[in-house]
Amino acid sequence: MSRFEQDFKHPYAYDPKYKKRVAYFCMEFAIDQPFKIYSGGLGFLAGSHMRSAYELNQNFIGIGILWKYGYYDQVRKGNQEMDALFQEKINNFLEDTNIKFTIEVNGHPVWVTAKYLRPGVFNTVPMFFLTTDLPENDYLSQSISHRLYDADASAKVAQYMLLGLGGAKLLDELEYNAEVYHFNEAHALPASFHLAKKFNGDMQKVKELLVFTTHTPEEAGNEKHDIHFLNKLGYFNGMPLDEVRRITGIENDTFDHSLACLRLAKIANGVSKLHGEVSNDMWNKYDNICRITSITNAQNRTYWADEQLYTALHKEDDDKLLDRKRYLKSKLFETVADQTGKLMDPKVLTIVWARRFAAYKRADLVTRDKERFNRIMNNPDRPIQIIWAGKPYPMDYGAVSIFNQLVHLSKDYGNMAVLVGYELKLSRKLKQGSDVWLNNPRVPREASGTSGMTSAMNGGINLSTDDGWIPEFANGENSYVLPLADLNAPVHEQDEQDMNSLLDVLENEIIPTYYDRPEDWNERVKNSMRDVLPYFDANRMALQYYEKLYND
Structure with a gap:
């Protein structure tokens, strides 16, 4: 032996x-x-x-x-x-x-x-x-x-x-x-x-x-x-x-x-x-x-997926699904309050960008048009909340600088937070508490990108460039995918195209659907949860x- x-x-x-x-x-x-x-x-x-x-x-x-x-x-x-x-x-x-x-x-x-x-x-x-x-x-x-x-x-x-x-x-x-x-x-x-x-x-x-x-x-x-x-x-x-x-x-x-x-x-x-x-x-x-x-x-579904959400999905109990999602959001917001002193509202549309900070992932893309970003962040009729988290490589000073710029920007907004300590526990909370999982790498730089899978397992909707695993998942009814930028254009032009597309989708599709057509929003949540399994389970x-x- x-x-x-x-x-x-x-x-x-x-x-x-x-x-x-x-x-x-x-x-x-x-x-x-x-x-x-x-x-x-x-x-x-x-x-x-x-x-x-x-x-x-x-x-x-x-x-x-x-x-x-x-x-x-x-x-x-x-x-x-x-x-x-x-x-x-x-x-x-x-x-x-x-x-x-x-x-x-x-x-x-x-x-x-x-x-x-x-x-x-x-x-x-x-x-x-x-x-x-x-x-x-x-x-x-x-x-x-x-x-x-x-x-x-x-x-x-x-x-x-x-x-x-x-x-x-x-x-x-x-x-x-x-x-x-x-x-x-x-x-x-x-x-x-x-x-x-x-x-x-x-x-x-x-x-x-x-x-x-x-x-x-x-x-x-x-x-x-x-x-x-x-x-x-x-x-x-x-x-x-x-x-x-x-x-x-x-x-x-x-x-x-x-x-x-x-x-x-x-x-x-x-x-x-x-x-x-x-x-x-x-x-x-x-x-x-x-x-x-x-x-x-x-x-791995066993580790990542919230089973109470899936129980409500399988029982076709939309009220229970919404109640559970709001509870999970409230648990995330306890961490936000603890780290930043900001009190967030479980009824408000919540967008999360969370993954390793690297230049091609463009953590700050949504903020680059300051006027439009400010307008979206300060709309009292259709409020949003946005949370960032992720660990830059500590010697990647460019990535650290972007993280710190977002921290300082967040000081101007009560509905924006940047969290530290992005490890498994916080990652699970962010997946469970997100309404929208924001993923905007430059195409085709993201080989796979798995964070959006676990967000979908927890009732989150992906908003993504068409990269990595997204082309195998997105079908028009379970996520939002940005139109492809001109990959032959200079990088700064690709970034501008993606930024404009991202802000257009946010302003014209996501925010109105969440607030004006909640039934449509809920259908997309359920489609996301159904479609991510079993194919994107690690089994x-x-x-x-x-x-x-x-x-x-």
Whole structure:
């Protein structure tokens, strides 16, 4: 009996459809509020996947990193602007595995151990979290697992090595003979070099094990580093550079991690139908890449959906549905009042923009026409309330600046709030309390974007550009979708077109429908709740990964 089967096995018999052993590698997982090891959408997606794999009785485990200080705690300065607090996290629900081994980083042995998350704690598959925060290591080695997405390039690459090399070594220690190594983004790529050594350079054997999910068309999400810098750090696990170049096909000195994954994996996927098309357009100019299909992201219904809303929907009790929605709004507004001192009204149309702050997501788009925004915000006959929340990467000073500009703008409006601490608990409250979920990334920059799915599961209506998952969901009766801007125009012109379309839809469609035709509004709410399930429940996604990637 393997070490895994003896000490860490699944608490269920595997469904025959899911018997193939899968190890899923990801830098971040948003599993439950107490476990703060995630930054944004990638983590939210991965957390839902772990829950759905558990619900479906899959032969599946998750491998991540135990971030001592998490991503960061978002707090406020004295003037209400955001600040980043790096505070040690205590995770007493994790168990010691008593497994220790070393990986070599920059020519030095670094000790690694793994903590175990038992399935019954948060209803996930068995999960293992790697850490270098051990007394056997010097401080520099300990700090590898301190901060998610460390700003220092050497530290960040060492983190990828911890996930990839450390995760692959952990599987050996567990005697977990994985039949699939699933890289959720390219961070775990060093595992492939561990496997190459394990199989004596037989790259066909390696290729048969690897599948790769790419989550972003963004340049920043497809990282590149100098190949000699990576080699010095030990990223290639001792493989000579000539051999690295031969197997990855990378001839110059710029090592493209995503491209290497696409050449070493047997199959890859984008995370929406549109993103699958965008990914093929991006990567098909390169030779020897694997086939890229698509599996649309989803979120776990059990965790996210308010069951009382769905009970009212199924009973066709519109009054109960409206009462429940107003109650959920009032619970959100308690948080708004606590953070900002502003008292909001559950009867007023409430718009929420909440997700990771990044430039292409354009958090401030609705505010850019100051005259129209002011007119909408100050209409006493048809009032609205608008709430922002989200964590910028703390070193992304442009995104932090936009967050802070919104904070200062909110001081002029009693019906506008900007919240800090956008984690799972607040995210759920915002989804449950939103009437309109605002999503306005530049097309086609949003690979999937899952936050609107969970808003729809809680009676929210999406107002979105036609990007990511939206083309697969929107049908004219369950959401509002902006007309496509001219994608050949300069970016500032695209932004202006989208801003004008957004304000037109708000002024001429959404606000009048909410106040003048409440029956029509309620029908759209119910359509949204019906149409988001079951396709955008992560159980469908977890099934499709077996059907389209693992069993391919």
